[in-house]
Amino acid sequence: MYRWGMVIDLDRCTGCQACVVACRQENNVLFAGEDEAKLGRAKFWMNFISEVKGSYPDVRMHFFPIPCMQCDHPPCTKVCPVEATYKNPEGIVAHIYPRCIGVRMCISNCPYTVRYFNWHAPSWPDEYKRGRNPDVYKRRKGVTEKCNFCIQRIRKAKWNAKREKRKLHDGEVIPACAQTCPSEAITFGDLNDPKSRVLKLSKSRRAFRLLDDLGTEPKVYYLKEGEWDDG
Amino acid sequence: MKISRRNLLKMIGAATLGMALPDELLHALPKEGEWIPYEEHWSSGVCLQCPSGCGLRIRSVNRWPVKLEGIKDYPVNKGRLCPKGQAGLQVLYDPDRIRYPLRRKGDRGKEEWEKISWDEAIDQVTQRLNKLRQDGKSHQLLVLGGRYRGHMHDLMSRFMEAYGSPNHLGNPARGSEGILKGHLFTMGIKEFLSIHWEGVNYLLSFGASLLEASRSTMVNLRGYGLLRRGRPGIRGKLVQVEPRFSLTASKADQWIPIQPGTDGALALGIAHWIIKEKPYDQDFISRHTFGFDDWKDSNGNPRMGFKNLVLKEYSPGQVSFLTGIPEEKIIQLAKEFSSHKPSVAISGRGVGMQTNGAYSQMAIDSLNALVGSIDRQGGLLLQRKAPFQTWLPPLKDSIAEKGLSRPRIDGAGKLPFPFAQEVPYILPERIARGEPYPIDTLFLYYTNPLFSIPESEKLKTALEKIPFIVSFSPFMDETTTFADLVLPDGTYFERWQDDTPEPGPGLSMFGLRSPVLENPLYDVRETGNVLIEIAKGLGGNVAKSFPWKDMTEVLRESIRGVFKSKRGSIRTKDFDEFWKALIEGGGWWDGAYPYGEWRKKFDTPSGRFEFYSQIMEHGLRQLSKDGSKNLEAILKELKIEAKGDKAFLPHFEKPRLIGEEKDYPFQLIHYKWMATAEGRGANQPYLQETAAPHLQERWNSWIEIHPDTAQTLGIKDGDSVWIESKVGKVKTKARLFPGAHPKCIHIPYGQGHRAYGRWAKGRGINPNDLLVSDYDYLGGFLSHFSTRVKVYKA
Amino acid sequence: MDSEAIARKHEKILAPMTRAGRMFWATVIPLAAIFLWSVFAFGWQYRSGLGETGMGHPVSWAFYLVNFVFFIGISHAGALVSAVLRITRAGWGTPFGRAFDLGRSSRFYWVALHAQFKSPLLWDFTCIMTYFTVSVIFLYVLMVPDIGLLRERFPNRRWLYRPLSLGWTGTEKEWSTIGKAIGILCVAVIPIAVSVHTVVSWVFGMQTQPMWHSTIFAPYFVVGAIYSGIAAIIVVTLALRKVYHLEDYLKPYHFNNMGLLLLTFTLLWAYFTFAEHLTVGYSGGSAEQAVLWSKLTGKYALLFWIMAVLCFVIPFPILIFWRTLPGLLISSICIIVGMWIERYTIIIPSFIEPRLSYVRGDYMPSWVEWSMTAGLAAGFTLAFVIFSKLFPVISIWETEKEEREKESNPR
Amino acid sequence: MKKAILSLIVLVIISLFALVAYHRFPVRTKTAFFSVFPIFTWVSIDQPVLFNHILHTQNLNLNCNFCHRYAGQYRSAGLPNIEICKACHATDAMSKRPEALKVVRYVQKGKEIPWEKMYDLPKFVVFPHSIHVQNNIDCSVCHGLTPKKERPVKMVDRNYMAWCMDCHQKRGASNDCYACHSS
Structure with a gap:
């Protein structure tokens, strides 16, 4: 059984947000438009958050891309009254749209705020409709949606592997964000595979997880920014 | 939806029913379209x-x-x-693309069009050009080009030569010419350089927006990853020298705030310490540079060298006074820069868009020469070109010869712009005044000067003076709305085009675009083909200069040279196979980069890196001979303060600012960030919705003010403010940003379109509306950072 | 005494049921208009999605939840406190109010179909449904003898009263059965009512949002509910007394007692609020601190301190020194408004300052939410007004029984 | 009176139960129904051309993949376009049956045959034909008698989640929601 995980190296991350756009293109996440975006209704399965601190000339800025953490103990799945969201056997926190009734408790109980709600029915301009990914279901209004590590890619890779009667090898399947990251900051892979790159990186000295003290056991690891020392 | 009584009733009904009925009954599922099997295939292309x-x-x-x-x-x-690359499909599928050729119906700029056929459109252009040629006014054709790629530039130049007009302006490096001029004066190189990221250990960046909008975005983004964690055990250092706390500064190991426009001085200060303490690359200096030590010219006169100038004038103390950077920091930088080799100094818009841009860049290039990091592992890479087959020269008839002998409309290459290849910014004035001659026909190819040139009102009046404007743009941008005829090009998914990245990864390579779709999405034609068709329609020698059927044939002829070289990533027996592999693979590239070809690449009179720029000296002396002005007068006309040998050596010239400090207390520093870097992405909603990393702003413009400055002005975060310069004023939102320079106002570039589709139009502000034209006359380019502004609450 | 005589005796209670004066229509028509407007607003929202509200990311719950908690508090506390007055019955609508908040409100019954017992929302659903059923039965059973009376009194409304009266004739056996039923229901309704509000608080308390994840949320919410409930009862009773001239039945000492009860809960509420904020302020983590300070001095300070003034600073001295009818009215209205704001300041600031401090958000209710809130309040009142036209607002047989007991053993 | 109330209560309970039953146990109610009335399991579809499956598969020995050419590799099995029909039915030489002549007419006009899609899964379901073919699931498991009939028929009792899940469980395939639900 696979156990998918992701490592994001903040020392490499350049804040370019290619992951954000790639994710939206891959998963048919419609842009919200200016007015809706102001209300915070823009959906970013892979979000980008930042914070500026300090004062001139000692300014510091921290930022990181934040996908769904795919927690091992997800707080969001417990609270769904209709079991529309659950942790699947491969560790991905799944959300099944047809079941969702839109109570949004999963959203309010996600400490990472990475679940998004369809406040309106997505209205694609006709021209863009041709460019949608046919592997991804078009969400309706009133359901929650979230990152799922590009399950359609994983699924397809598994079909291929099955055809050849083998297991997936490391790096064979990667989500759109990791695939596009220009500085190769995002690594994706199987945390159960002892030889995988993602497992090695997740055990790195620099590795940490967001809000680790909550006990959610995220499967998305971050690597701290390093320091340059003279010599 | 209108709220009529009927609808009201319906809604009340819906509300009551809503509790009881499942969604499906109320919103009938959309009928599935024609069912087609799921067929997937992959093809290659090149991003634009x-x-x-x-x-x-x-x-x-x-x-x-x-x-x-x-x-x-x-x-x-x-x-x-x-x-930007990821959002590319929104270019292809943009709902506001021009779908067929258009002819203007109403007044200019009113956007009233009629649809015409391609034959009709091309006929009209051909007839007009033919008449112009027969009247002996072929020089009155002006071509403004922007993002030419690959052989498209050569094709257009060829057309102009065969047709007989010297007025081809198509410089793709707009905005960073200062860097190019620096390279030209020191190394005789006309292209941008790139960094050998795999090897570099220490990167000193003078305002290069490496992670936002630098030249080669992707090489630099990828390179940053390599610098940081690409090599086990080595983590390179990045130092960012910049007045504003940019994204790059935030990711750098050290950010050094600097007084805007004084980058050259800092570079010379660092050079001072390196020269004084002698950790420089003596081998490189002695073998591959010129003008480091004092020297004697052919007449035996003693001349000043770089070493003496720097030691005399740029001690850290003096530099600290100019730049506002503490002395010990300058020394620390110098120490690190010279001891952590391979180290590289690079620059960006901040340097290349000042009135002292060329000299600053020369100083920065000199730093690289001091540590010998040019064309070496971990240093700067000089672009190698792919071995394309050259075309036979175009056939010129007497009309063409006569037309080409006319002076250029922009006066490039003459005073006051002796080293400029072209000066597009001066065009509005010249066209409006009809000087030296009026323009009859204007071609616009992938450029939008009404958006990208400051003082666009002037250009607007100038455009009114041109009787016939043809635009090849696929999008209805500002300038295209002023056209008389629109011959829409396809997007980069719909055409045949080669593409040489500039700057690329250094090694010789090119990419090939081929149409993704069988037919273009709409009734559009690639401009290369249209140009060939026009040439054929003109007949005579012009037609003979274009022996090709269409763009594919042009490309096949050029690429045959690459095939014949028998090297690089694709090696096949016959050309058709090569061509097929090229289309499938998307491009051809050479195996390895040949380091250390200084002799071959440095195109200077001495064949070396020149601290003392003989190119500049010879050029100016030539002018003084022609125009019977002495050198001193020429320097004065170029507004250069330095005298004698110093003028040809890297030195610091005070940046000129426009506007009185008491009226306009702030300097306007605009910047670019990834998503809206060039304003071209403004019609792509995915990019519009990308957050500006530091302020999480989307879909709009804003100005950045330092919180203390804002407090004295009584401006709060999110207030709407006016920004006023000598030439214009705009209103937008103010954001307090602790990383803003206290004496500057920062505006992101890329919004403020007046046309360009539904997502771009009427959104935010364009800093170009505020900029006052001033030039680095030596380099012949516009300085973007010399405008002073004032800010007040709206 | 036969029913006719009783009815004549309590003409004052029955009188409002027959007369529909100008005042009545002046009340009902605007209320109905507001209510219909909110129905329209809901239709609008249903059609184009929850996006018509001001909610977004990360504020995914807002006005509707505030209203839900607030109205459920009022109605349930009513049930706890008032056996005499039947104002609680208008609160039955609240469980449905929860459905407004669903993304796909037409599927609210899926909670029952695909139940997942781990979810606090399911408990919420279950408790409210149970409470709903029990309190309907309770109030209905209490009314059966009166309906029997009404059946005789208003022959032209027999179509309504006859089936509802279940053939009540008032025999000894019937009286003893109803007595037993009331006894059982009285005991049952209290824990259920407590549980309902406890579970509502658990919906918040079980989440990881800062300031919600608190152990005293359950009693805090119950106290808050009773607090606002009593205030609401006082306001309604005072209104009834005035409009329907029930001065004989609702005597000042009733109100004095209510005032004392309210005073107790003022202190209790203040104590809980203090405890809640003290523990967070003293020891809470950074996320909790952020929310706390946004309430105390930050963005929500104005609302928070208005709430403190309305819920404590104004009513407390009034209730101690000036427990007259106008005093009670003022303090009760203050408390009702204050408690609504309290719910607001509990729910919204936690969303604005989520645990991950990088996330930013803002919230401003839209016209739909305002309309729905107004509509809910109007519907609440309207239901009560209409109810008072169909059924006696004061239980006749209980009054009668009380009087008879008084007569049989005068003190 | 009492009777009226009782019957009301019974009615409410029955309708509630029916509602729950309809949503909760769709497959069981439906299979129960179809076990009593099996005739309704099969619905014949009026295709523009009444394709004779049995003739093509058994008499002519054509593989299913011949026409449904994506079944082995892709999600969709694919419906034949006229390019495929053209191989035999370019003229009426192969067959002069009325249905075959219809095909000839389509081919000659160069018009695609507007096939009706018979087995239509909701869009949120990912059903990879290739995987099922590779695991040797016979076409008839889902498509019933279609390949063995002279007329295109549809089996209506099969397109339910629980039916899929039963089959998955029996064969040891994954019953994770994400195995079939599209993201």
Whole structure:
């Protein structure tokens, strides 16, 4: 059984947000438009958050891309009254749209705020409709949606592997964000595979997880920014 | 929806029913369209969202492209894409694309068009050009080009030569010419340089927006990853010298705030310490440079060298006074820079868009020469070109010869712009005044000067003076709205085009775009083909200069040279196979970069890196001979303060600012960030919705003010403010940003379109509306950072 | 005494049921208009999605939840406190109010179909449904003898009263059965009512949002509910007394007692609020601190301190020194408004300052939410007004019984 | 009176139960129904051309993949386009049956045959034909008698989640929601 995980190296991350756009293109996440975006209704399965601190000339800025953490103990799945969201056997926190009734408790109980709600029915301009990914279901209004590590890619890779009667090898399947990251900051892979790159990186000295003290056991690891020392 | 009584009733009904009925009954499921099997295929292309030219793998399902990815081995992007590249499909599917040729019906700029056929449109252009030629006014054809790629520039130049007009302005490096001029004066190189990221250990960046909008976005983004964690055990250092706390500064190991426009002085201060303490690369200096020590010219006169000038004038103390950087920091930088080799100094818009841009860049290039990091592992790479087959020269008849002998309309190459290849910024004035001659016909290819040139009102009146304007743009941008005839080009997914990344990864390479769709999405034609058709219609020698049927034939002829070289990534027996592999693979690239070819690449009179620029000296002396002005007078006309030998050596010239400090207390520093870097992405909603990293702003413009400054002005975060310069004023939102320079106002570039589709139009402000034209006359380019502004609450 | 005589005796209670004066229509028509407007607003929202509200990311719950908690508090506390007055019955609508908040409100019954017992929302659903059923039965059973009376009194409304009266004739056996039923229901309704509000608080308390994840949320919410409930009862009773001239039945000492009860809960509420904020302020983590300070001095300070003034600073001295009818009215209205704001300041600031401090958000209710809130309040009142036209607002047989007991053993 | 109330209560309970039953146990109610009335399991579809499956598969020995050419590799099995029909039915030489002549007419006009899609899964379901073919699931498991009939028929009792899940469980395939639900 696979156990998918992701490592994001903040020392490499350049804040370019290619992951954000790639994710939206891959998963048919419609842009919200200016007015809706102001209300915070823009959906970013892979979000980008930042914070500026300090004062001139000692300014510091921290930022990181934040996908769904795919927690091992997800707080969001417990609270769904209709079991529309659950942790699947491969560790991905799944959300099944047809079941969702839109109570949004999963959203309010996600400490990472990475679940998004369809406040309106997505209205694609006709021209863009041709460019949608046919592997991804078009969400309706009133359901929650979230990152799922590009399950359609994983699924397809598994079909291929099955055809050849083998297991997936490391790096064979990667989500759109990791695939596009220009500085190769995002690594994706199987945390159960002892030889995988993602497992090695997740055990790195620099590795940490967001809000680790909550006990959610995220499967998305971050690597701290390093320091340059003279010599 | 209108609220009529009927609807009201319906809604009340819906509300009551709503509790009881499942969604499906109220919103009948949309009927599924024609059911087609799920067919997926991958093709290759080259991105054109910025000049990087990344290789694209295009995933299509049922023939429609649905996702873009990078080509795995493509040297520029190695399988990766930046956000702009990822949003590329929104260029193809843009609902506001021009779908067929258009002819103006109403007044100019009113956007009233009628649809015409391609034959009719091309006929009209041909007839007009023919008449112009027969009247002996062929020089009155002006071509403004922007993002030419590959052979398109050569094709257009060829057309102009055969037709007989010297007025071809098509410089793709607009905005960073200062860097190019610096390279030209020191190394005789006309292209940008790139960094050998795999090897570099220490990167001193003078305002290069490496992670936002640099030249080659992808090479730099990828390179940053390599610098940081690409090599086990080595973590390179990045130092960012910049007045504003940019994204790059935030990711740098050290940010050094500097007084705007004084980068050259800092570079010389660092050079001072290196020269004084002698950790410089003596081998490189003695073998491959000129003008380091004092020297004697052919007449035996003693001349000043770089070493003496720097030691005399740029001690850290003096530099600290100029730049506002503490002395010990300058020494620390010098120490680190010279001891952590390979180290590289690079620059960006901040340097290249000042009135002292060329000299600053020379100083920065000199730093690289001091540590010998040019064309070496971990240093700067000089672009190698792909071995294309050259075409036979165009046939020129007497009309063409006569037309070409006329002076250029922009006066490039003459005083006051002796070293400029072209000066597009001066065009509005010249056209409006009809000087030296009026312009009859204007071609616009992938450029939008009404948006990208400051003081666009002037250009607007100038455009009124041109009787006939043809635009080849696929989008209804500002300048295209002023056209009389629109011959829409396809997007970069719909045409045949080669693409040499500039700057690329250094080694010789090129990419090839081929149409993704069988036919273009709409009734559009690629401009290359249209140009060939026009040439054929003109007949005579012009037609004979274009022996090709269409763009594919042009490309096949050029690329045959690459095939014949029998090297690089594709090696096949016959050309058709090569061609097929090229289309599938998306491009061709050479195996390895040949380091250390200084002699071959430095195109200077001495064949070396010149601290003392003989190119500049010879050029100016030539002018003084022609125009019977002495050198001193010429320097004065170029507004250069330095005298004698110093003028030809890297030195610091005070940046000129326009506007009195008491009226306009702030300097306007605009900047670019990834998503809206060039304003071209403004019609792509995915990019519009990308957050500005530091302020999480989307879809709009804003200005950045330092909180203390804002407090004295009584401006709060989110207030709407006026920004006023000598030439204009605009209103936008103010954001307090602790990383803003206290004496500057920062505006992101890229918004403020007055046309360009539904997502771009009427959104935010364009800093160009505020800029006052001033030039680096030596380099012949516009200075973007010399405008002073004032800010007040609206 | 036969029913006719009783009815004549309590003409004052029955009188409002027959007369529909100008005042009545002046009340009902605007209320109905507001209510219909909110129905329209809901239709609008249903059609184009929850996006018509001001909610977004990360504020995914807002006005509707505030209203839900607030109205459920009022109605349930009513049930706890008032056996005499039947104002609680208008609160039955609240469980449905929860459905407004669903993304796909037409599927609210899926909670029952695909139940997942781990979810606090399911408990919420279950408790409210149970409470709803029990309190309907309770109030209905209490009314059966009166309906029997009404059946005789208003022959032209027999179509309504006859089936509802279940053939009540008032025999000894019937009286003893109803007595037993009331006894059982009285005991049952209290824990259920407590549980309902406890579970509502658990919906918040079980989440990881800062300031919600608190152990005293359950009693805090119950106290808050009773607090606002009593205030609401006082306001309604005072209104009834005035409009329907029930001065004989609702005597000042009733109100004095209510005032004392309210005073107790003022202190209790203040104590809980203090405890809640003290523990967070003293020891809470950074996320909790952020929310706390946004309430105390930050963005929500104005609302928070208005709430403190309305819920404590104004009513407390009034209730101690000036427990007259106008005093009670003022303090009760203050408390009702204050408690609504309290719910607001509990729910919204936690969303604005989520645990991950990088996330930013803002919230401003839209016209739909305002309309729905107004509509809910109007509907609440309207239901009560209409109810008072169909059924006696004061239980006749209980009054009668009380009087008879008084007569049989005068003190 | 009492009777009226009782019957009301019974009615409410029955309708509630029916509602729950309809949503909760769709497959069981439906299979129960179809076990009593099996005739309704099969619905014949009026295709523009009444394709004779049995003739093509058994008499002519054509593989299913011949026409449904994506079944082995892709999600969709694919419906034949006229390019495929053209191989035999370019003229009426192969067959002069009325249905075959219809095909000839389509081919000659160069018009695609507007096939009706018979087995239509909701869009949120990912059903990869290739995987099922590779695992040797016979076409008839889902498509019933279609390949063995002279007329295109549809089996209506099969397109339910629980039916899929039963089959998955029996064969040891994954019953994770994400195995079939599209993201």
